[in-house]
Amino acid sequence: MRRQVPLVLCFFFGVTIILTRFSPHPFSQSFYEEVNSWALIIFPFAFVLATVTLIRSHVTRIRRRSEHWQYSFIVFAGLIAMVVIGVPFGPQHPVFEWLFNNIQVPMDATMFSLLAFFIASAAYRAFRARTFEATLLLVTAIIVMIGNVPIGDLIWSETSSVKQWILNNPNLSARRGIILGVSLGVISQSIRIILGIERSYLGGGD
Amino acid sequence: MELFGIWVTAFLTLCIYSFLYRDNPFYRFAEHLFIGVSVGYGIVLSIHQGFIPFAWDPFWAAVKPFWPGIPREAGWMGLLKLIPIAMGLLFFGGLSPRHTWLIRYPSAILVGFGSGISIPLMLQTFIFEQTRGTIEPFAAINAGTLSPWGIVEAVLMVVGVVCTLTYFFFSVEHRGPINWLSKVGIGFLMIGFGSAFGNTVMGRVALLIQRVDFLLNDWLGTIF
Amino acid sequence: MLDKLMNIDRRIVFILVALAVIIPTKLSVNLPVSVSEPTQKLYDYIDDLPAGATIMIAFDYGPASLPELHPMARAVLKQCFEKNIRVIGLTLAADAPTLANTLMEEVAEENEAMVGEDYVFLGYRPGGTLVILGMGNSIASVFDSDYSGTALAEIPMMENIKNYDQISLLLDLASGSTTEGWITYANAQYDLRIASGVTGVLISQMYPFLQTGQLVGLIAGISGAAEYEDLIDTPAKAMKWINIESFVHLLIVGLVILGNIAFFIRNRQEE
Numbered sequence: 001m002r003r004q005v006p007l008v009l010c011f012f013f014g015v016t017i018i019l020t021r022f023s024p025h026p027f028s029q030s031f032y033e034e035v036n037s038w039a040l041i042i043f044p045f046a047f048v049l050a051t052v053t054l055i056r057s058h059v060t061r062i063r064r065r066s067e068h069w070q071y072s073f074i075v076f077a078g079l080i081a082m083v084v085i086g087v088p089f090g091p092q093h094p095v096f097e098w099l100f101n102n103i104q105v106p107m108d109a110t111m112f113s114l115l116a117f118f119i120a121s122a123a124y125r126a127f128r129a130r131t132f133e134a135t136l137l138l139v140t141a142i143i144v145m146i147g148n149v150p151i152g153d154l155i156w157s158e159t160s161s162v163k164q165w166i167l168n169n170p171n172l173s174a175r176r177g178i179i180l181g182v183s184l185g186v187i188s189q190s191i192r193i194i195l196g197i198e199r200s201y202l203g204g205g206d
Numbered sequence: 207m208e209l210f211g212i213w214v215t216a217f218l219t220l221c222i223y224s225f226l227y228r229d230n231p232f233y234r235f236a237e238h239l240f241i242g243v244s245v246g247y248g249i250v251l252s253i254h255q256g257f258i259p260f261a262w263d264p265f266w267a268a269v270k271p272f273w274p275g276i277p278r279e280a281g282w283m284g285l286l287k288l289i290p291i292a293m294g295l296l297f298f299g300g301l302s303p304r305h306t307w308l309i310r311y312p313s314a315i316l317v318g319f320g321s322g323i324s325i326p327l328m329l330q331t332f333i334f335e336q337t338r339g340t341i342e343p344f345a346a347i348n349a350g351t352l353s354p355w356g357i358v359e360a361v362l363m364v365v366g367v368v369c370t371l372t373y374f375f376f377s378v379e380h381r382g383p384i385n386w387l388s389k390v391g392i393g394f395l396m397i398g399f400g401s402a403f404g405n406t407v408m409g410r411v412a413l414l415i416q417r418v419d420f421l422l423n424d425w426l427g428t429i430f
Numbered sequence: 431m432l433d434k435l436m437n438i439d440r441r442i443v444f445i446l447v448a449l450a451v452i453i454p455t456k457l458s459v460n461l462p463v464s465v466s467e468p469t470q471k472l473y474d475y476i477d478d479l480p481a482g483a484t485i486m487i488a489f490d491y492g493p494a495s496l497p498e499l500h501p502m503a504r505a506v507l508k509q510c511f512e513k514n515i516r517v518i519g520l521t522l523a524a525d526a527p528t529l530a531n532t533l534m535e536e537v538a539e540e541n542e543a544m545v546g547e548d549y550v551f552l553g554y555r556p557g558g559t560l561v562i563l564g565m566g567n568s569i570a571s572v573f574d575s576d577y578s579g580t581a582l583a584e585i586p587m588m589e590n591i592k593n594y595d596q597i598s599l600l601l602d603l604a605s606g607s608t609t610e611g612w613i614t615y616a617n618a619q620y621d622l623r624i625a626s627g628v629t630g631v632l633i634s635q636m637y638p639f640l641q642t643g644q645l646v647g648l649i650a651g652i653s654g655a656a657e658y659e660d661l662i663d664t665p666a667k668a669m670k671w672i673n674i675e676s677f678v679h680l681l682i683v684g685l686v687i688l689g690n691i692a693f694f695i696r697n698r699q700e701e
Contacts, residue, residue, distance in 0.1 A: 002307045006314035013315055017322030033567045038290035039319045040564055040572065041264060042312045043557040044256035045294030049309070051249055052301060071238040078242025079249070086250030091527060092578065100247055100528050102211040103218060106420070107240040108493035108525075110222040113413035116678070117226055119406070120447045121440040124685040128693050133392055137400040138690075142683050144404025148653045150461035151676035160464050166401055169359055172637040173366020174398030176336050177391065179638055180367070181374040183332035190321035190328075201317050202310050226444050248524050255527065256556040259574060323563065324614070331614045331644070339642035402634040405651060409498055409630020411451075411678045412652040415671045416497030418451045 007196045014194035055079075078103070140166060209428060216425040219417055265291050290315075340367050366394040432699075436692050443685065450681040454674040461673055462660075468640055469657040472625045472647025475599065476506070481514035484591060485599040488608065489521040489530035495605035495629045496529060501668035502627040502655035503530075503603050504537055509662050511541035511548060516587050518597070519551040520573065522561055522608055527554045531577050546585045553577035558608070559615050566594050566620040594622040599646065603627045609636065613644050627654065 013035065020032040058072040086096045129135040146152040147163025192198035221236035264287040271284065293315060299308025343360035346352040352360065372384060373391030380388050476485070487506065491499045510517050519534050521527055531551045543549055552573040555561045564572040569591065570582045582588050590596060600622050602609045609626040616622040626636055627649035639645040649658055652675065655668035 002310065006310040009311065010314040010318035010321075013318030014322035017319055018325060021323075021326045033571075034286075035319060036560060036563050036567070037287075037571065038293075039316055040555075040557050040560045041260050041287065041290040042294040042316060043560060044252060044260050045297040045312065046316075047248075047252045047256065047556065049297055049300045051245065054245060068234060071234050074235060074238040075242040075245075078239045079246040080242075082243055082246025083249055086246065087253055091247075091250050091254055092531075096250070097528055097532075098207070098211065099243060101532075102214050103239065104243045104247060104525070105493040105496065105529070106215040106417070107218050107222060107236055108244070109413055109496055110219045110417050111237075111240070112494045113410065113417050114222065114225065116407075116410040116414040117444045117447050119410055120678075120682050120685060121443040123407075123682055124438075124443055124689045125436075125440075127686045127689065129690055133396045136393055136396040137403070138686065140397045140400025141403040141407075142686065144401045145407055145679045145683055148404065148408045148651075149676040149679050150463050150656075150673060151680065153464055154461065160466070163401075163404075164466055166397065167634065167637055168641070169362055170366055170394050170397040171401045171634050172641055173363050174370050174394040175635050176340065176363075176367050176638040177370025177374070177394070178398075179332050179336055179635075180371060183328050187325055187328050187333075190325050193317060193321045194325075201313055203306070227441065244525065251524050251527060251554055252556060255554040259555070260557075263574070320559070323559070327614050327618045330618045331610075335618075335642050335644055336638055339638065398634060402631070405630040405633040407630070407679065407682060408651050408653060408675065409495075411675050412498050412630070412671055413494070414447075415451055415455070415674050415678070416667075418448075418455055419667075419671070419674075422452065422455050 003199075003202060006202060007199070011194055011196060014190075212425055212428055216421060219421060261291055261294060340364055365390070370394050432692055432696050436689065436696070446681060446685075447678065450678045451674060454677045458670075459673045459676070460669075461676065463653070463656045463669070463672060465657045465661060466650065466654070468645075468648035468650060469654050469661070470647075472506075472601075472649060473509070473658065473661045475623075475625065475646050476509055476515065477513070479513070479515055479598050482516070483598045484516040484518060484587070484596060485510060485601060486518045486520065486597050488600060488602045488604075488612065489519060489526045489533075490523050490602055490608040491605035491629070492523050492525035493529065497667075497671070498629045498652050498655070499603045499605065499627060500529070500533060501652070501666060501671075502649045502658055503533055504666065505655065505658040505662055505664065505668070506601060506627070506649075507534065507537040507549075508541060508664060511538065511543040512662075514548070515598075516547075517549040518569075518588075518591070519549065521554045522558050522611075523606075524554060524556065527551075527577060546580070547587050550585055550587060551577045559611050562611060562615040563619065566616060566622075568593055594620045597622060599623045599625055601625045601627060604632065605629045606632075609639075609645075613639060617644055 017032065017035065020028045023029075058075050060066075061069045061072045082096065082099060085093055085099070089096065091097075127138055127141075129138050143159070143166060144163050146155065147159045152159035152163070189198060193201065218236050218239070221232040224230055225233040268284040268287045268291075293312040296308040296311050299305035340363060343352060343356070343363070347357055347360060369387045369391035371391070372387040373395065375384075375388075378384060479485070487503065489499075489503065507517060509515075517534070519530055521530050531553075534549055534551050535545075537543075538545065538549055552569075553576065555572055557564075561572055569588075573582060575581050576585060594600075594616060600612055600616060602612045602624065604626060605628075609624070609628065609632070612622075612624050612626075617624045623646050624644065625646040625648065626639075628636060628651065630651040633648075633650045636645060636648050636650075640648055649655060652668055653672055656672040659666050659669050
């Protein structure tokens, strides 16, 4: 009951959806549309788990007085402020939008912009032409970096063309090899899931 | 209010940049505030743009005809939507360790549907189309419409794809010709990763420039 | 001396990076950009659409990618409004609706475009691929109203639009793997033409789809956005930022070369 029924459900929905792809019959198409609408209804509920898990982890931090536990109160302050305004008044309420535009937007962009500093530092310390392969990587990175900015064509008028050729040819081949390999893996994994061979999505226990 | 917003934004931006010197309470304050606000935003959007249109509205549409005092317009078919709503509610089983297994039911439907729909479409998008793209230039060679340089590029593409795939092919031991093909594949991969690195640098630096532009022009512009 | 150079405090590198951004921000540098083929392809495709055609723009990015993707969204919207091409905006990213809605309203106001007639923003729905597939059957089955709550049936420009059959192009502005999703589930399943504007991190992996024609065109990061601003003849933020970016890239390349010179000299000394 706890494992067999989900396996049967997965097999049933997997196989029938594949079959609808090969049948233009109106019943087949309306079945596919109905199942898609079911999946759309089910999906938002999964968000509950993610939110509760985060809230729980911060409650546990406060309870156990873990390192920097006081900051968990700040997490709750931000969360509650957004929810108290946003849930009853909607996401277009001016105060809700103000909090989003002046707190979340700048901090998100700033967090990721920190990486510019770390990339520069890491490139200086670790980007070494130790082997032939490492040299290939380094030279390509330099050409692409210079080819991406207007000053590249001032240094040599063909820089952006060379960059574009790299992206269009050797880069494309490597990416295509990766795409073919990864998608073959995903497809075979999907078949294993439908057939009940791969069951990790059921989690542990009975 | 706008001026106040600029100052709040500038303060929080500087709090985060203070991490460049070392980890400190200002950074931790900003980091945790960011987590709280962004999760709060996600909850609000998920309720208003997810739960209400996808779960509440179909639920209300299904039960409304049976509500006392409301004329029956829809038939019993609307009740079908109660099945996925009930399935979705099983996700709440995750809140109690004894009932976690209930999550398996909605998960199985989502995973089964996702796998079923993706198999034929991924085959078409990633296998057939990408293989066609690799072989098609040779049709142009056959028709005599490809320039000599185009022929070189077409051959280079096939060599690159085959060698990259060989590198990921672990069913045979990488010895002799396979080893050579695999080594050429590594070369192509390095060029691919090098170009990805170059482009990533561009992306991250763009974020930094935007923040500095804000601090220098929008924020300091309010003072000087 | 060599060891000192190789083990320099990383905060000195940070200061150099900061200076490489601050100094050019204060000096206004204006170098010409050369338009790449993928950007030109997208521009031409939209330019060739007849007035009254409808395109969809998926704003699939959050605040973290705003500096890269907002300028390209702004440029494409301006091109569409000037050519009387109607735009349906939507997003698959939970943290995008406020950004996307505000941007569409701003650009529409600048170009005197009317909500409901020239453009509409549908908002966000969770589910990713399920949303893409659902709209292939019926847009109204996924978005029964726009972001402000107006029922789709009451929006004049949506009157004759039922699903992807009436859409000339979907432009996915992406900071994640959504472009592959749109190609797989909207192009392969429903023959919807797809184009993409992506962050720097994703540029390299888009090229296989460009070569096969699964992508009509591509705006590649901030440089692509600057190229697009050049094409619509409206230099703005991206043009300004890509010029500043030149100096930071030169600095990083210089640091890499310096680090390697020091590395080789030390290796030779050790030998």
